[in-house]
Amino acid sequence: MNTALSLVNVTLEYPDGDGTLRALDSVNLKLNAGEYLSLVGPSGSGKSSMLAVAATLVRPTSGLVVIDGQDSTGLKDSELTSLRRDKIGIIFQQPNLLPSLTAVEQLVISDHLRGKPVKAARKRAAELLDVVGLSPSLHKRPHQLSGGQRQRVNIARALMGSPTVLLVDEPTAALDHQRSGAIVRLLRQVTDEFSVATVMVTHDTEFVPLTDSVATMRDGRMSPAQPAVSAGQPGFPASVARQSNRSPASWVSS
Numbered sequence: 360m361n362t363a364l365s366l367v368n369v370t371l372e373y374p375d376g377d378g379t380l381r382a383l384d385s386v387n388l389k390l391n392a393g394e395y396l397s398l399v400g401p402s403g404s405g406k407s408s409m410l411a412v413a414a415t416l417v418r419p420t421s422g423l424v425v426i427d428g429q430d431s432t433g434l435k436d437s438e439l440t441s442l443r444r445d446k447i448g449i450i451f452q453q454p455n456l457l458p459s460l461t462a463v464e465q466l467v468i469s470d471h472l473r474g475k476p477v478k479a480a481r482k483r484a485a486e487l488l489d490v491v492g493l494s495p496s497l498h499k500r501p502h503q504l505s506g507g508q509r510q511r512v513n514i515a516r517a518l519m520g521s522p523t524v525l526l527v528d529e530p531t532a533a534l535d536h537q538r539s540g541a542i543v544r545l546l547r548q549v550t551d552e553f554s555v556a557t558v559m560v561t562h563d564t565e566f567v568p569l570t571d572s573v574a575t576m577r578d579g580r581m582s583p584a585q586p587a588v589s590a591g592q593p594g595f596p597a598s599v600a601r602q603s604n605r606s607p608a609s610w611v612s613s
Contacts, residue, residue: 362428363523363556364390364413369422371408371579382408383419384579390556392523395547396584397567398560400576406560407528409576413558414449414526415439427523444473448517448555452529454509456501462488462512463497469519480519487515490552491545507538514545518553525550527559531566543569 371383383405390396400406411417412424415431424431426446431439443449456465463484470480488497491511501509510530517525527546531539543559543566550557559570567573572584 361392362389363392363394363426364388364558365423365425366409366413367423367425369409369412369419369424371412371417372420381579383412386412386422386579386581388413388574388581388584390524390558392556393550393554394572395550395557395570396559397564397570397573397587398558398576398581399562399564399567399573404576405579405581406576408579409581410526410528410558410560413524414447415443444520446520446523448520448522448525450510450513450517450525450527450530452532454501454513456509456512458501461498461500462493462504465512466516466519469516473520483519484515487518488512490518490549491515505538506534507541510534510538510542511545514542514549518549518555521553522555525555525557527557529560529562531561531563539563540566 366386366388369383369386370381372379372381374380386405386409388396398406398409408417412419415424415426419432422432426442429442429446431442434442457468460468463481466484466487467477467480470483471477485494485497488494491514493508493511493515496504496508504512514530525546530542530546534542543561543563546557546559547569549555561567567587570587573587574584575582
């Protein structure tokens with residue numbers, strides 16, 4: 360199986376007064392195409408920093424970030440832009456949709472910026488919106504869509520460039536429990552269908568068993584990924600189980 364995303368001994372430091380703040384400390388991760396990883400941990404543990412480095416939005420102080428076999432750490436800014444455009448899909452916590460554009464136009468404009476013909480972009484946009492269950496809403500604007508529907512547009516938009524890696528930042532933070540479960544299941548579906556490597560930062564640990572593996576961030580360090588078996592079963596990381604306020608039965612029925 361192809362390795363889609365690899366972080367090797369990644370360290371990220373920021374100036375902090377007379378010293379430095381270490382946001383990431385020797386982080387290692389290997390994720391294959393078609394694998395879905397949950398990344399959990401307390402606020403300030405380094406989850407967002409890890410996502411920013413994996414997305415090539417922030418250069419690490421040291422270490423390697425390899426996307427689909429290409430080491431990104433030595434690339435120029437223009438080359439990083441091309442790499443993100445062609446290989447990485449980013450799903451932000453807030454959909455950040457343009458208020459004047461319809462659902463299908465939100466996707467078409469991203470392909471237009473890649474220099475692709477509008478007709479082909481419209482066809483792919485319609486296909487992706489069908490995948491995420493929004494065929495009846497192609498021509499609706501953001502104010503006409505629910506929060507869950509807007510997040511579905513966000514997911515479809517991230518897939519327009521046929522990415523190798525999908526990086527997802529708290530996709531359920533603004534959604535109720537039912538819509539949150541639907542979004543996490545949709546990400547499971549697109550990970551399988553499009554064979555992307557998906558990293559999802561989340562506090563909704565009740566949905567972790569829908570992913571393949573789980574890693575915990577704490578003080579800038581990442582634990583080795585473990586199988587995302589159900590809460591209460593042998594092998595479930597205790598640090599994750601402690602973060603959930605739900606009973607084990609609710610994990611299965613969600």
